[in-house]
Amino acid sequence: MGGGLDIARRARAAVAGVAMAWAGVGHAAVPPVLAQAISRGAHIFHHDSFGSRVHPVSDAAQAFADMDGGHAQTRFMTCDVCHGHGGLTRGRLADGRRIPSLRNAAAVFPRYSAKSHRIVTLEDQIRHCVIDGIKGRPPAYPGATMVDLVSYLKSLAAGQRMAIGGAFH
Numbered sequence: 001m002g003g004g005l006d007i008a009r010r011a012r013a014a015v016a017g018v019a020m021a022w023a024g025v026g027h028a029a030v031p032p033v034l035a036q037a038i039s040r041g042a043h044i045f046h047h048d049s050f051g052s053r054v055h056p057v058s059d060a061a062q063a064f065a066d067m068d069g070g071h072a073q074t075r076f077m078t079c080d081v082c083h084g085h086g087g088l089t090r091g092r093l094a095d096g097r098r099i100p101s102l103r104n105a106a107a108v109f110p111r112y113s114a115k116s117h118r119i120v121t122l123e124d125q126i127r128h129c130v131i132d133g134i135k136g137r138p139p140a141y142p143g144a145t146m147v148d149l150v151s152y153l154k155s156l157a158a159g160q161r162m163a164i165g166g167a168f169h
């Protein structure tokens with residue numbers, strides 16, 4: 001695999017994609033350091049497995065593929081496996097539960113969860129998805145990974161109506 005070069009190429013592609021998205025919604029210029037945080041966040045969203053060893057396909061299917069002499073799958077769970085197209089499309093879990101689009105997520109958090117009797121922030125939700133969805137180690141609240149992911153999710157929600165506690169898309 002391409003190692004460093006490959007990562008550099010993907011990072012550049014992510015930067016270009018984010019830059020185009022921003023131009024598309026006609027936003028005021030984003031300071032370069034913030035634009036970099038957004039593009040790092042996009043990269044994390046697509047590629048980071050947070051130390052998880054869970055494959056997107058079931059382990060049984062994977063075992064068959066390996067028995068067949070197929071290549072061991074190298075890809076592990078990421079945000080994008082469930083939240084397709086960088087979080088812009090909706091989906092469903094295998095058990096039928098809805099996966100919302102993340103287009104307005106950053107505009108509706110924090111929310112009150114009646115189930116757990118507490119206020120859930122965007123950061124809490126991200127950590128919940130890493131623990132429960134990716135089966136990885138969640139990013140720390142005040143850490144660089146969290147800052148980048150929040151910056152990315154905010155960039156998706158740019159221009160959406162601010163609706164604290166509101167419904168997801």
Ligand code: HEC
Nearest residue numbers: 078079082098099100104105125126129130133134168169
């Ligand atoms: C296994 C599938 C899965 C993965 C992987 C996953 N999520 Fe989620 N995500 C969900 C589901 C399902 C919901 C709906 C609420 C719930 O069940 O928590 C959700 C909800 C969310 C929400 C709230 C959206 C809203 O408007 O209410 C955010 C934000 C979010 N995910 C971000 C992420 C991020 C960032 C990652 C990667 C670090 C990630 N998710 C990985 C399944 C997943």
